[in-house]
Amino acid sequence: MGWCGLKTNKRLDEAYSGAQTMMVDEDTKLIFFSDVHRGDNSMSDEFAHNQNIYFHALSKYLEEGYTYVELGDGDELWEHAKFKDIRGAHSDVFCLLREFYQRGRFHMLFGNHNMAVRNRRFVEKNMYRFYDEYLDKQSELFPGLVAVEAIRFVYRKTGQEFLAVHGHQGDLFNDQLWWISMFSLRNFWRYMHTIGLHNPASPAKNRVKRHKIEVNFSRWIRDKDIAILCGHTHRPKFPKGKELPYFNTGCCIHPRGINGIEIRDGQIMLIDWRIRPQEDGQLVISKKVIRGPVPLERYTRNKTKRKGFR
Template identity: 55%
Template sequence: MISEKKLAEKRLTEAYNNAKIEYFDNNSKYIFFSDCHRGDSTPSDEFAKNQNIFLWALEFYYNNGYTYVELGDGDELWEHSNFKDIRLAHDEIYSLLKKFFDSNRLIMLYGNHNICLKYNSFVQKNYYKFYDDYNEEEIELFPGLIPYEAVVFKHRNTGQEILTVHGHQGDRMNDKLWGFTMLTVRYFWRYLHSIGFINPASPVKNSGKIHKIERIYSDWIKMNKIMVICGHTHRPHFPKVNELPYFNDGSCVRASGIQGIEIIDGKIMLIEWRIRTDSSGDLHIRRRVLRGPKPIETFDLRNNKANKTSDSEKPLM
């Protein structure tokens, strides 16, 4: 059997070779989120607790001209086979995502938990339009939506490339054996999940599995000299000095809030949105920068520039 390292190298290379190309420059604005795992608002729906934070953040990014990039596992389609239940539970989210879509500022990738989005028939049936029971009419949602496994962001001027994937590529149980793992989640782990148990196939609370994935992806980056932004592990990561340019945007289901990656003015940063109190004790949703910003060109391995700037920041845990 092929090793997980070789499998990941093969799958990442396949994803890169078949990726959609998205050209950008220093005037481009992107927000990368992943691992929302939007569910049906039942106890197993981890996203529900952060829905208002996410909605506030999306409003900010829409009003400020960002393109929204969802790096997989946006919808929890392993636990819930009916997308209608998810859409109804988070109707305001989809209304705002539609505004991004209608203004050509939505890029959607699929991960392991919504891998069925790679099938056009499923996307067309569930995401193009929906039936509004109240008004008794069909309403367009994302007509013509094409979810991707991978997108390569390519700088118009420098040619620097950034590979974006969900990050499950090469994780055998969540990639090659996803059908089996999905069934165990839907009919067994879903119910244990609601009372705090974690599926052992998930890397989320398995530090050994997380570090293994990070090492394998870093090896691919070193070999191919291409920067990577992904999700999947739920562990945010922004490279320190002399580390390879492996970025992870965290997740939207952590108790502390939601994390993401921003690209603006040719710079990249790791950010977090969470609820904080002011001096009067009032609650507010606030954005803060966790790491960065740093010029993207400093992570261009082709010119041996990557991460040569000083950085005294501590690693994220």
């Protein structure tokens, strides 16, 4: 195991030891999205073209009683230093997120692109409240919000644990040296996006980096006998057969739609929301289950160590 693998193990151990714990049973409804990358609605805002799909999906989840877990990189704070520009550009989305938060059904994890929310002073200053132009006064947004690095979801029936993290842990230029990547993106690569060039430090556009991350995370899963739910690579992943329980939500900035992971009725599944044509030619936003559903009890403890590493 190389340096990156050792660092990933250490960082995942740290995330696990400091994680909140939430119990999951057959009545639990969870939706996990990652890498939303909400921007300022400029040409470099990769989320803008999926805003309506995302808003529609979250509206359905709110109505159906789901808890929303955002697995990092919700807001593009590398490109945009001022959170108020992001909130203003996607005000309807933030009104919906506020509804989740007010009902106690919103959990925010930080990733590399929104590392700033680790700082409680930043969160208190920028995210507790906002200036409501319609009411001409300060209104509450996420008062008391605490962004965390990880959450441990424990399936009550079997005791199996699912560690939810963003997925940048141990990725040198997106973890330990994240500020260097942020500087280069904010001052150079954000402008290159508009002409189709992408930052090579991002695993979303670098197949080799993406594979290394998946390999290192899979080793930790095998050694610790704990499943992982993450994002970061932008590549949806759902284990097949006897593969180790590594789940990746994908992202919300794909050209054709958004991906996520659902847990409900004691089952887990990979889902896809996009605009699809109906038989009469009408275009509608709809959800499709891409992988699963698979009962959570399939990932019972002490089985992952017997599964070969893939």
